[in-house]
Amino acid sequence: MKFTEKINLEEFNGKKYKIRIVEAENDEAILTHYLHNNKNGVSKFYKKDAINFAKTLIQYKYPEENITDKVAEEAIQYGLFDSFQVPFPPLESPKFTFIDLFAGIGGFRLAMQNLGGKCIYSSEWDKEAKKTYKANFGETPFGDITKESTKSYIPDNFDVLCAGFPCQAFSIAGKRGGFEDTRGTLFFDVAEIIKRKKPKAIFLENVKGLRSHDKGRTLETILNVLRNDLGYFVPDPEIINAKDFGVPQNRERIYIVGFRNDLGIKNFSYPKPFERKVSFAEVKEENVVSTKYYLSTQYLITLRNHKERHQSKGNGFGYNIIKDEEIAGAVVCGGMGRERNLVYDYRITDFTPITKIKGVVNREGIRKMTPREWARLQGFPDNYVIPVADASAYKQFGNSVAVPAIQATANEILKKLNYVK
Known part of the structure; x- marks a missing residue:
């Protein structure tokens, strides 16, 4: 079995514990699956290993105590490792x-x-x-x-x-x-x-x-x-x-x-x-978005030159700007997934660059879609949490x-x- 060398109880109950232990590759999966199934017959597939992992975690928190299987199981039952305070917890009475x-x-x-x-x-x-x-x-x-x-x-x-x-x-x-x-x-x-x-x-x-x-x-x-x-x-x-x-x-x-x-x-x-058909306007951000999503003038020039080169060869490659009344192209991984789904948004008021860019922020109102807009394009509700950086978020929604x-x-x-x- 593959082992890694870190675990943090913050993953389970929102508290930080400065501990380092050896963790089996699937230990956290086993414990969370047991938590979500400990009231039905499925729990038997996870119970033994889940209790062992819980024992290990508790023992590192309380090294002087004798942590038994019973103590670990009670800790699980009393919610020490609660993982239900999330937007989409498991159903109580599934069909x-x-x-x-x-x-x-x-x-x-x-x-x-x-x-x-x-x-x-x-x-x-x-x-x-x-x-x-x-x-x-x-x-x-x-x-x-x-x-x-x-x-x-x-x-x-x-x-x-x-x-x-x-x-x-x-x-x-x-x-x-x-x-x-x-x-x-x-x-x-x-x-x-x-x-x-x-x-x-x-x-x-x-x-x-x-x-x-x-x-x-x-x-x-x-x-x-x-x-x-x-x-x-x-x-x-x-x-x-x-x-x-x-x-x-x-x-x-x-x-x-x-x-x-x-x-x-x-x-x-x-x-x-x-x-009923919908257009991009129905998933567009309600408020002004960060300046970081707006393209620089230099980047726009690069995109236009790239598109013109391909058009001269009879190819259809290049950036695309989606109007509010239109629908987006497929969101996919990679830069072109974003460049083929640019949008117009004239609500920008602060043109001060947030990231290091060549040139200045464009005055044409052209920006990338935000990760939340990609989430909506894939049908994820607004209470769906995006806990990762933008680069990972685009990749994840593009793959979804x-x-x-x-x-x-x-x-x-x-x-x-x-x-x-």
Whole structure:
């Protein structure tokens, strides 16, 4: 097992303790998962290791005391490690259970909780994303899902497996394109978990390009594994656009839905687009934003020159300014994700540069969107906490799923399972 060398009780109860101990990679995940499940049968998957970790923490705080399992368990029960004072705590009386793989910052989780679900396991390897996830849900996701030590904590008998898994290439040339041919890819880890746990339903999300990747053979292999190797009814995947589900963002993603064959479900319809369309004006910051989001004159010149060079070659690359009545392009990681979603905002009053820039702050009212605007473009409510620096926030929202589109699709899945009407 991998070990790191730091732990701070501030992560659990808001107090600072100057201690250093050896921490197993998933200890905090185990403890927070136990806290969120200690009143249901799922707690047995976490209880022993959670109590051991709690003992270790308390022992370092009170080195002269004899800390027993009973003392540690009582400390947990009395809220010493409380992690429920967050915007989106787990539901008291859930209608169904699910697990959240490649969880990111919890877009799937938010959608599923909105529909009455309880997350009983989450996994995410990125440390900054885990920080955001915990700030909002009170739970630290487990780490690298490719490791058996991480998979071993997944409980049995959950209803829905959710995964926005990254698309990796895998070669199927000259092969059947079955379960074994996906080894070495992250989809294999998802498939392996499905094979072990046999959830009632699966809900996978990926980039639109998965449909055409390797001339369609990658998607064909995935569907073959789900349908033939794992025994799921999987209707043809659908390309879903976030702009059709209440957010002003042109974001197309492929959704793959499946139901265990023994449930007898033989048909499924993806959700119909909402009638009401929204524009950027509905997610725009209500107040004047910091000058740091406004572009410098020199930066604008650079962007315009870059765009002109590409246009002269017949390419469509370059910056783009979204008007209030328009919808944004897809928010993605990297500088171009922000540069292709610039906006006009003439409310600026202080043109004094906050950061070190070349030139001066532009007088055309051109600025980047803020992280909160990106959050709204992805359907995250305003009480969703953004505890990280802007650079990390842009990355996290750019990698996230669009919550309303996920929720609309999940609602159709749950109808088939008779969890919602």
